[in-house]
Amino acid sequence: MNYSKELLKGTTNTMILTSLNSGDKYGYQIIKQIKQLSDNSLKLGEGTIYPILHKLERGRMLESYWIEQENLPKRKYYHITEKGKRKIKEAREEWKKFSTLIDKLFFNTKSFILNEK
Amino acid sequence: MNYSKELLKGTTNTMILTSLNSGDKYGYQIIKQIKQLSDNSLKLGEGTIYPILHKLERGRMLESYWIEQENLPKRKYYHITEKGKRKIKEAREEWKKFSTLIDKLFFNTKSFILNEK
């Protein structure tokens, strides 16, 4: 993982919801997709994604159904609900505000000096 | 706190280092400054900042000295070291890459569809 575990916190749920927003997927597929989209920098493990999928389903953000495969393990597909879509919208708004603020606090050194008593 | 506790994780240390990068400060002063700079949206508590200051000092990112006050509790001032300044630089680079990636994953829905097999 190229990014600190701590920076990642709070973003994983929305990442997974956003992935499912463009179509139903199974857990393992989401892992591969996020890895691919991030140019191998974000490798969510199984121990990360499955508990989150279960939690999101308990919270009615997702619904699931099984699909049998020939010569391969069966897959559990997840489908995003309207509640899940609303959650994405909220999370995007929060992220926009938060990242703007961190940009200010991390880079705008001048304001630190100017605002001092 | 307007932002989720989890989004905040991983940014607090750098926030504090950046604050000290523009001049020595004591713990309580850092809390007030971050609160002010964030328009009251970031209210770091005492239980947050003091353990971090101690940890940063143990890690040689900061050095501290006491100043006695008249009619007020004495203040423990923190000074950033060269190691601390290097840490800021690293953290800024990491934040730039990370926030760019999250922007992509949260908002660029099109890429999710296009990249699907």
Add this chain to the structure above:
DNA sequence: TGTAGTATATCGTAATACAACCTATATAAA
């Protein structure tokens, strides 16, 4: 007297991501 502000500090708690581990099957390499 009560409350708020200044200033430092510690402790317990909830939430999180993850490594490690487990079950299966299939395929490819050593």
Add this chain to the structure above:
DNA sequence: TTTATATAGGTTGTATTACGATATACTACA
């Protein structure tokens, strides 16, 4: 043949983190 990797699901224990609660101690004000 054995080993490793990939697919696909899952659980459990652990470290890290931010924070509320609490403690101490002094000042200022209603």
